[in-house]
Amino acid sequence: MSLVKDFILGFGSYTKALSFIFKHRMQWTFLIPIALNIVLILLGVNLVANISTLLDGMLSAYLNPESWEFWGSEFLANSVGILIKVIMQLLFFFLFAFLGGYIILIIMSPLLAYISEKTEALVKGTDYPFSWIQLFKDALRGIVIAVRNFVLESFAIVILFILSFIPLVQLISAPALFLISAYFYGFSFMDYTAERRKMKVGESVSFIRRNKGIAMGNGAPFAFTLLIPVIGVTLSTFLAIVGSVSATLAILEKENSVRTI
Numbered sequence: 001m002s003l004v005k006d007f008i009l010g011f012g013s014y015t016k017a018l019s020f021i022f023k024h025r026m027q028w029t030f031l032i033p034i035a036l037n038i039v040l041i042l043l044g045v046n047l048v049a050n051i052s053t054l055l056d057g058m059l060s061a062y063l064n065p066e067s068w069e070f071w072g073s074e075f076l077a078n079s080v081g082i083l084i085k086v087i088m089q090l091l092f093f094f095l096f097a098f099l100g101g102y103i104i105l106i107i108m109s110p111l112l113a114y115i116s117e118k119t120e121a122l123v124k125g126t127d128y129p130f131s132w133i134q135l136f137k138d139a140l141r142g143i144v145i146a147v148r149n150f151v152l153e154s155f156a157i158v159i160l161f162i163l164s165f166i167p168l169v170q171l172i173s174a175p176a177l178f179l180i181s182a183y184f185y186g187f188s189f190m191d192y193t194a195e196r197r198k199m200k201v202g203e204s205v206s207f208i209r210r211n212k213g214i215a216m217g218n219g220a221p222f223a224f225t226l227l228i229p230v231i232g233v234t235l236s237t238f239l240a241i242v243g244s245v246s247a248t249l250a251i252l253e254k255e256n257s258v259r260t261i
Contacts (some may be wrong), residue, residue, distance in 0.1 A: 006213025186219030
């Protein structure tokens with residue numbers, strides 16, 4: 001298949017994955033993102049509140065706005081305080097939008113490994129005996145892959161940022177960044193299947209490079225969801241499950257081993 005056809009396969013498998021999840025009564029897995037979101041929201045709100053309080057204390061200690069006596073000083077002090085809180089919330093959003101995808105992949109790696117294996121077992125009729133040791137190995141590898149991809153994506157972002165000062169490169173930098181993110185997210189989803197093929201990390205890298213169209217198509221919905229303000233990270237926890245199933249189905253279809261779903 002060409003790169004475009006592979007991209008369409010990876011992207012289009014999301015609708016198949018959602019149907020597959022409900023047909024095989026795997027929707028219970030969506031309960032885990034609900035619990036995860038509650039924890040992440042509480043931690044995020046608490047973190048922003050603590051940092052805002054710390055900055056307010058630093059503002060009072062170093063600038064001492066209470067001692068300002070010029071006209072409009074009270075308004076200026078309040079405005080500075082509000083500005084700091086807004087900046088902190090914006091920084092938290094952009095930072096979490098960038099880190100959030102990998103945080104989710106790391107935290108949810110045991111579930112994603114399990115659901116990918118379950119999907120292949122249902123499609124191929126293969127029995128994969130459940131093993132806590134194997135699940136732990138799969139989850140640990142998922143974490144290693146997520147960290148690796150985060151480092152490589154960060155490096156690519158820095159390079160593209162530097163090159164973006166070149167006019168022609170600037171025009172393609174945003175789409176390129178999106179496709180790079182999509183590729184690495186798709187990589188993480190596809191690696192669970194590669195691991196079941198007993199591929200080492202290096203072999204998985206080569207395998208996914210050969211199927212980079214599927215990786216980009218599979219990771220694109222997840223990457224796009226993370227860009228949605230406020231609710232993007234929340235939605236992506238649910239989409240990670242669909243993405244894992246989608247990646248498995250796409251690889252199986254590419255291998256021509258899919259039976260009637």
